[in-house]
Amino acid sequence: MVESYKIVYEGADGELVEKKSRFIAQIRPVASEEEAFAFIEEVRKKYWDARHHCYAYIIGERAQTARCSDDGEPSQTAGKPMMDVLAGEGLHDVCAVVTRYFGGTLLGTGGLVRAYSGAVKEALLNCSVVEKKLGVQLEVTADYNSVGKIQYIAAQEGIDTLESRYSDKAEFDFLVPVAVKDSFQAKITEGTNGRARIRTGKELYYGMNRGELIVF
Structure with a gap:
């Protein structure tokens, strides 16, 4: 791909x-x-x-x-x-x-x-032309003390959030360009002092059309 x-x-x-x-x-x-x-x-x-x-x-x-x-x-x-x-x-x-x-x-x-x-x-x-980018889904699970830091890192890196879930812990599904996957994981780990659990999901293409996120 x-x-x-x-x-x-x-x-x-x-x-x-x-x-x-x-x-x-x-x-x-x-x-x-x-x-x-x-x-x-x-x-x-x-x-x-x-x-x-x-x-x-x-x-x-x-x-x-x-x-x-x-x-x-x-x-x-x-x-x-x-x-x-x-x-x-x-x-x-x-x-x-x-x-x-x-x-x-x-x-x-x-x-x-x-x-x-x-x-x-x-x-x-x-025509509407879209650049399809290869990304990977990352599921990040952390305690509530880490939520602010995780959201800050994602915003700073321009990472799109596909879904957020809140129960006894906070869970985020991020769509991360494959080129920055490793660095983003490292920043999340460092920013939460290793408390966040990160699981790698599937690779997929995504893009932006008129400000709207599209997942192919």
Whole structure:
């Protein structure tokens, strides 16, 4: 598992008009090639009367699967420029489709490259992009004398609290980036003089979207 990568959490559309040709870009999150193909087919049916539906997708936390298509446009003028935009933004698990309605004027290879890449950029401006970070759940159990110190350390380190439980002891479920797991544990142990019990849970990805914590 990689420590972090960016995804489109909420897809969006964008449009560009170049010499009366309409370039309609649609971007969606996808988890597999099957989902990407289904999305591409959905766009084809929606804009059934358009001549070109060019696409690009990148799938996998290491971008293991990446494909693009010019769909009848001159080679390297549509799919690859679209792919370059997605890759340039460091995005994964994403599919972009740009539909073109021809306006009667040829744009040339340079014009097509600018139009297809520009349409994708327009759509990305409307998307919600989230950085998925690899974290680990830590369950910290301590007496009430240690609560203030534990909460202070978590706040200072920017550690998210998933849940707090209070009975005869206080229990906290923290979501800690794997990169700082050891140092955070050491600070909790030192700050509570070894009174806190720390149990390591599962690894998972998380991110922030409009100020809200998302656990994947």
